[in-house]
Amino acid sequence: MNTLRAKYADEIEAILAKYPPEHKRSAVMPLLYLAQREEGYVTAQAMAEIAEILEISITDVASVVGFYSLYYDQPHGRYHIQVCTDLPCALRGAEDFLKALCQALGIGVGQVTPDGLFTVEEVKCIGACHRAPVFQVQGDGEIVFHENQTLETALAVIEALRQKAHQEKEGTA
Amino acid sequence: MSEYLILRHRAIPGLERLPVYLEHQGFAAFKKAVTELQPAQIIQMVKDSGLRGRGGAGFPTGLKWSFLPNDLWPHYVVANADESEPGTFKDREIMESNPFQFLEGLMIASYAVQARVAYIYIRGEYWHIAKWLDQKIAELEQAGLLGENLFGTDYSLRLYTHLGAGAYICGEETALLESLEGKIGQPRLRPPFPATAGLYNRPTVVNNVETLANVPLIVLHGPAWYHNYGTDKSPGTKVFSLSGCVNRPGNYELPFGVTFRELIFEHGGGVPEGRTLKAVMTAGASSVLIPMDESVLDTPMDYESLNKFGGSLGSASVIVLDDSVNMAWLTYKTVNFFKHESCGKCTPCREGTYWMNRLAERIARGQGEAREVELLYQVARQMQGKCLCALGEFSTLAVVSSIDRFRADYEAVVTKEPVYG
Amino acid sequence: MGKMVTLTIDDQVVSVPQGTLIVDAAKKAGIDIPVFCYHPKMEPVGMCRMCLVEVGRPVIDRATGQPVLEADGSPKIQFGPKLETACTTPVSEGMVVRTQTQVVAEACQGIIEFLLTSHPLDCPICDKGGECPLQNLTMAYGPGESRFRYEDKMHLAKHLPLGELIYLDRERCILCGRCVRFQSTVADDPVIAFSQRGRALQIVTFSEPGFDSYFSGNTTDICPVGALTTADFRFGARPWEMTPSASICPHCPVGCNITFNVRREAAAGGREVIKRVMPRQNEWVNEIWICDKGRFGYHYTESPERLRQPLVRKDGTLQPASWDEALRAAAEGLRTHQRLVSLAGGRLSNEDLFNLYRLTEARQGRAVLYSTMGGGDYVQRYGLSGEANLAALGKGDAILVVATDLHEEAPLWWLRVKQAAERGATLVVANARPTKLERYAAHVMRYTYQDALLKVQTLLTGNAPEAQALASAANLVIFYGSEGLSLEASEALAAMLARLLVQNGQVERPLSGLVAVWPHANTQGAWEIGFRPDPRLAETLSAADVVWVAAADPAGDDVALARALEKAGFVIVQDLFLTETARRADVVFPVQAFTEREGTWTTGERRVQRFYPALPELEGTRADFAIVAQVAEHLGLALEGRSALRVFQAIAQALPAFAGLSYTRLAEVVEQWPIVGRSDLYYGGTAYENTQGLGVRLARVSAEAEAIAFPDVAPAEVHTPEALYLVPFVRLYDQGQTLRPSRLLHRRVAQAVLYLAPQTAAQLGVQNGEHVQISADGWSETLSVQVVANVPAGAGLVPRSSGVALRQPQWVRAQRAVLEPQAGS
Ligand SMILES: Cc1cc2nc3c(=O)[nH]c(=O)nc-3n(C[C@H](O)[C@H](O)[C@H](O)COP(=O)(O)O)c2cc1C
Numbered sequence A: 001m002n003t004l005r006a007k008y009a010d011e012i013e014a015i016l017a018k019y020p021p022e023h024k025r026s027a028v029m030p031l032l033y034l035a036q037r038e039e040g041y042v043t044a045q046a047m048a049e050i051a052e053i054l055e056i057s058i059t060d061v062a063s064v065v066g067f068y069s070l071y072y073d074q075p076h077g078r079y080h081i082q083v084c085t086d087l088p089c090a091l092r093g094a095e096d097f098l099k100a101l102c103q104a105l106g107i108g109v110g111q112v113t114p115d116g117l118f119t120v121e122e123v124k125c126i127g128a129c130h131r132a133p134v135f136q137v138q139g140d141g142e143i144v145f146h147e148n149q150t151l152e153t154a155l156a157v158i159e160a161l162r163q164k165a166h167q168e169k170e171g172t173a
Numbered sequence B: 001m002s003e004y005l006i007l008r009h010r011a012i013p014g015l016e017r018l019p020v021y022l023e024h025q026g027f028a029a030f031k032k033a034v035t036e037l038q039p040a041q042i043i044q045m046v047k048d049s050g051l052r053g054r055g056g057a058g059f060p061t062g063l064k065w066s067f068l069p070n071d072l073w074p075h076y077v078v079a080n081a082d083e084s085e086p087g088t089f090k091d092r093e094i095m096e097s098n099p100f101q102f103l104e105g106l107m108i109a110s111y112a113v114q115a116r117v118a119y120i121y122i123r124g125e126y127w128h129i130a131k132w133l134d135q136k137i138a139e140l141e142q143a144g145l146l147g148e149n150l151f152g153t154d155y156s157l158r159l160y161t162h163l164g165a166g167a168y169i170c171g172e173e174t175a176l177l178e179s180l181e182g183k184i185g186q187p188r189l190r191p192p193f194p195a196t197a198g199l200y201n202r203p204t205v206v207n208n209v210e211t212l213a214n215v216p217l218i219v220l221h222g223p224a225w226y227h228n229y230g231t232d233k234s235p236g237t238k239v240f241s242l243s244g245c246v247n248r249p250g251n252y253e254l255p256f257g258v259t260f261r262e263l264i265f266e267h268g269g270g271v272p273e274g275r276t277l278k279a280v281m282t283a284g285a286s287s288v289l290i291p292m293d294e295s296v297l298d299t300p301m302d303y304e305s306l307n308k309f310g311g312s313l314g315s316a317s318v319i320v321l322d323d324s325v326n327m328a329w330l331t332y333k334t335v336n337f338f339k340h341e342s343c344g345k346c347t348p349c350r351e352g353t354y355w356m357n358r359l360a361e362r363i364a365r366g367q368g369e370a371r372e373v374e375l376l377y378q379v380a381r382q383m384q385g386k387c388l389c390a391l392g393e394f395s396t397l398a399v400v401s402s403i404d405r406f407r408a409d410y411e412a413v414v415t416k417e418p419v420y421g
Numbered sequence C: 001m002g003k004m005v006t007l008t009i010d011d012q013v014v015s016v017p018q019g020t021l022i023v024d025a026a027k028k029a030g031i032d033i034p035v036f037c038y039h040p041k042m043e044p045v046g047m048c049r050m051c052l053v054e055v056g057r058p059v060i061d062r063a064t065g066q067p068v069l070e071a072d073g074s075p076k077i078q079f080g081p082k083l084e085t086a087c088t089t090p091v092s093e094g095m096v097v098r099t100q101t102q103v104v105a106e107a108c109q110g111i112i113e114f115l116l117t118s119h120p121l122d123c124p125i126c127d128k129g130g131e132c133p134l135q136n137l138t139m140a141y142g143p144g145e146s147r148f149r150y151e152d153k154m155h156l157a158k159h160l161p162l163g164e165l166i167y168l169d170r171e172r173c174i175l176c177g178r179c180v181r182f183q184s185t186v187a188d189d190p191v192i193a194f195s196q197r198g199r200a201l202q203i204v205t206f207s208e209p210g211f212d213s214y215f216s217g218n219t220t221d222i223c224p225v226g227a228l229t230t231a232d233f234r235f236g237a238r239p240w241e242m243t244p245s246a247s248i249c250p251h252c253p254v255g256c257n258i259t260f261n262v263r264r265e266a267a268a269g270g271r272e273v274i275k276r277v278m279p280r281q282n283e284w285v286n287e288i289w290i291c292d293k294g295r296f297g298y299h300y301t302e303s304p305e306r307l308r309q310p311l312v313r314k315d316g317t318l319q320p321a322s323w324d325e326a327l328r329a330a331a332e333g334l335r336t337h338q339r340l341v342s343l344a345g346g347r348l349s350n351e352d353l354f355n356l357y358r359l360t361e362a363r364q365g366r367a368v369l370y371s372t373m374g375g376g377d378y379v380q381r382y383g384l385s386g387e388a389n390l391a392a393l394g395k396g397d398a399i400l401v402v403a404t405d406l407h408e409e410a411p412l413w414w415l416r417v418k419q420a421a422e423r424g425a426t427l428v429v430a431n432a433r434p435t436k437l438e439r440y441a442a443h444v445m446r447y448t449y450q451d452a453l454l455k456v457q458t459l460l461t462g463n464a465p466e467a468q469a470l471a472s473a474a475n476l477v478i479f480y481g482s483e484g485l486s487l488e489a490s491e492a493l494a495a496m497l498a499r500l501l502v503q504n505g506q507v508e509r510p511l512s513g514l515v516a517v518w519p520h521a522n523t524q525g526a527w528e529i530g531f532r533p534d535p536r537l538a539e540t541l542s543a544a545d546v547v548w549v550a551a552a553d554p555a556g557d558d559v560a561l562a563r564a565l566e567k568a569g570f571v572i573v574q575d576l577f578l579t580e581t582a583r584r585a586d587v588v589f590p591v592q593a594f595t596e597r598e599g600t601w602t603t604g605e606r607r608v609q610r611f612y613p614a615l616p617e618l619e620g621t622r623a624d625f626a627i628v629a630q631v632a633e634h635l636g637l638a639l640e641g642r643s644a645l646r647v648f649q650a651i652a653q654a655l656p657a658f659a660g661l662s663y664t665r666l667a668e669v670v671e672q673w674p675i676v677g678r679s680d681l682y683y684g685g686t687a688y689e690n691t692q693g694l695g696v697r698l699a700r701v702s703a704e705a706e707a708i709a710f711p712d713v714a715p716a717e718v719h720t721p722e723a724l725y726l727v728p729f730v731r732l733y734d735q736g737q738t739l740r741p742s743r744l745l746h747r748r749v750a751q752a753v754l755y756l757a758p759q760t761a762a763q764l765g766v767q768n769g770e771h772v773q774i775s776a777d778g779w780s781e782t783l784s785v786q787v788v789a790n791v792p793a794g795a796g797l798v799p800r801s802s803g804v805a806l807r808q809p810q811w812v813r814a815q816r817a818v819l820e821p822q823a824g825s
């Protein structure tokens, strides 16, 4: 059974409606975002389901997942803390900011916090160079910018997310 | 700058809301176009205005529109909102704060080439903007400004956003089209150009967000009016994204021809206290380094004047570098960016950026020898003129110009003793 | 041909058709511009950047439109600031191309150096070593010493199975994309793709099984380096140790030209063995491709189960005998028994068939073709003619494909029909179920198996759009098969289709004709020589006094035929293996495999092609035609048995269609494009040039304005609800005699499974994986069920040659079966 199709029938219809029916392959990127909302990464099963919906090969879907940096095919922390350290941000202290943030969280770049909630990543320019240091949080199907950051504000953002996750956990327990 | 053409929201609060935008002659141009003008007339107006593409190449917009053949249908228009060049954040402000002007421009462009569907390809990191634009599009549909039989004519139009997913190369128009078709974003061979074989192999216009945002005003006020701004060959204004070692980074909308001095000192507030201006990059990471001194500071910024430095205005993403910056380090930052973003399709870029990155990293870390600087230079030269798309060429610009123009910075970091060999 | 364009390449003046790319123009002039990503059988992509050259164009005066002249009167040539890729740039009038300048050499050197930064340079252990363009170019241009630090190299997977047939070495891969493009644009199986990006770019597959495509092996031929290799050949041998030998693929009626690579091997006791199969270029037949059955399915010829000694029945059991003894026994059997029936399979060569036919004729016997499909006589009269090449079909032409799944039955025809449709030919596909070819069809005609003829008849009488599309086509090629049809029905179908060609006035058009999708490589040859199938084969066999069976296993295929054979008086069998039929014989002759002898086969397109011995004969075996001649000699009948060549001479004298043919003519070659042979490594695909022949198409057997009659089409029979129309259908990888011994294809071989439509399964009360017992008079079988959407309701499909004794479609009773649990479990 195609669980994606079953669960998101309307949303999938709306996505497919954007593209000519004979070119529904175009919908692969939005569908991957949809699938990623579930587990934080695109599972092999989801790739197969997307392939089925779009009538393309699983290999073609996997190829797209591999090419773009905002898709993941492995589980990570629920939230990707993506700090821009590209040239313009680096000129305004982003590299030091990243170092301090990692230190405060006690993990290295690419690692996951022990509670499994956060992965810190270094990313290329995200279009907020005039408000460095900046990071974006990718997770829960969203990407949210946090600009003009200091270590303190960043930790506050992270703490708020942690609270949210804990509350959800208690809510479901 | 007293007058805004593009960043009008800075003068008109609430312009991002439809009623406010409508109050300020919003969609008058689109209505005029659809109800009074022939597509060819609009194309002629845009040609006459001298509007040039703001995405980097500066190609005349009206001319581009006129290339679409009329015996192959449907036509498509795609707005390039992939904005991923390091140091570029102007399209973002336009879409966030003056979204309707951009959308109206896109709609006029669509009418001008008789496209009935247009896509907005937005970089994945601008997730919130895509959602925002989806709302705006829905409002337009509700207001009867988008959809079927507009203004009682037989012209119909739909707009759709399409989110990228983290790939700078998808800003390159043919890679963008591949991506929009659901494939990996590797550039296509050109020719054929998108104008003849674009999206789904159909004639397609690809224009930058800022380019499109100019269009409503041109249609409303006429091409002659547009020439009141900017220079003869580069009419109009440009949104400069100013970043780096400067006191007031941000977007500045200024007429073409503004000098470096005005932009950096008058508007940007100059370099931080106690430091001196060393160099400028004008097209984000895809720039040659232009060493700065008094004589250079008065160069006008437009599509022609920077040629004498071997540079170009590109997207006008001005990164200011002061004397605290070592250019070997800077080169490593740029090369590392291109290595990360090379799509891998063509040999020289795929292998060259990887190789340059290894060399530049060693040099920047103080592990490189003098001859590795030579090698870095040669690898960059060996790539030049051979890559499939411009990304590969871009990746060499900072390398070659920094070694040519700032060799002392390299000498300061290379080891005196070889570490291997 | 379009307009010609004249240009200068390295001071050589060349004229080529407009639209030709610079690389191809140069190649035609004998100038090699190195390429990696470009392959002339695919659209250019210009990604490897190996083919950069200097390109100059005449300067045109804008005002006059005339070329600007130099002082000496020659046209002024303007060279661009950048080098251009010769693989993507079409020629233009007056163009000047320079491939030998310093700038070009440096560019070439630069690209090679870039490629080598991540290449392992493991040529000494690489399968491609010796036929690798990268190796050659490195020798020619490469920098003597690497400027790239070795420890900076990417280290990647070296023996990565992309499925069990094809292996990828990621370090050797130069990411030219030839394989990916072949799979997506030529084979239309996009099961491999690029993933990641930049230097991390890599080829991946996610299909199940991995690299799931009947054409996968071709990627190893066109891979310009040793990155893709077949499981069959990997580490098998070095190219220079092997000798090439021309042959023909024995598996289907397409007749793909192949090359066997042979080497003497210590592991085989110093014998010569086949190391690999590659396509051999024949632009009229298979171009430069073959399917994986042809590539991997030759192992049966080297099976240890091959017969090596004649057997003669003594005291009720088959016992080894000398050749002399066996020949005498067979002759004696023939002499002492009257009514002879010879039953020949479609794998025999023309020479074998001719001798057997001659002998049968001399004994007033009956020459029966072992086949359940008819219509070969229509193909003889209305088949393709002259130089007709499927590659020439395009806009304005039409192709009709009926009752066959070309992708499974004749993959190369599938490929060529698909390509014709892509060039603009109108494709009409008629079958009871969807097949892969339908993706390219302009019209699909769906019928129930029982109504096939009625449906096809509408093409003759109706005004349906598909009928009109076919009628208005300039040329019409018709492929027909026998899926779901009885022998009589397929005969009637062929007659109808022949009538369609006549009625539409297309018969005499140069590119029109009827092609039968036979089950075997030489079924058409058997028709040409005079063998005819028999709708009442069981009766015929049981009434025979003496039966001579060659290359057929009726007893193994069908219980009724096994019983019939037991009733026959005396049975002579020629075969490679001790088949069920051979077990029931009185004399068994061990024969040579096609790899060990010469001969010719006639393809479904009626092209006669030669195969040559690749290996010495297996000791103790003889060629079929020789065995027949030797038996005949004992009967005082002179048949040519000394060589296949001489038998072929006799055929050419006896049969008008073969008039004028000879082994020499069949071995003739003409220059072919693209050039892919050994000296032209850059394009690649076959490793060797075809110097051994392209074959010749038979002349049509005259069809003097005859009225084509076909039997009235009977309305579908009505059956009880529990009746199921059981249809054998073809899967490329079956468990027939020629494939069973291939361990390589083991995972992909069709299993004896009953495919049912969901409604049919529901009616029978079975689900996926459960069992159904099917039975017809005197025969019953229990099969596991697979429910799939694309099977017609009321029908049950069983793969042919999968172990179920079902030769023809038939009505059976079906009911759910519950298997007894195995004792102890
Ligand atoms: C590597 C590369 C990245 C590019 N990125 C962008 C981009 O982010 N946004 C953009 O508008 N144009 C970008 N371009 C330019 C586009 O290819 C194209 O020229 C432009 O969208 C045309 O629009 P315009 O004529 O309105 O400028 C890029 C080009 C290259 C080679």
Ligand code: SF4
Pocket (backbone or CB within 6 Å): B169, B186, B187, B341, B342, B343, B344, B345, B346, B347, B349, B350, B387, B388, B389, B390, B391, B392, B393
């Ligand atoms: S230059 Fe770089 S980005 Fe452009 S095609 Fe080549 S590998 Fe891809």
Ligand code: FES
Pocket (backbone or CB within 6 Å): C034, C035, C036, C037, C038, C045, C046, C047, C048, C049, C050, C051, C052, C085, C086, C087, C088
């Ligand atoms: S770029 Fe021309 S052969 Fe690869």
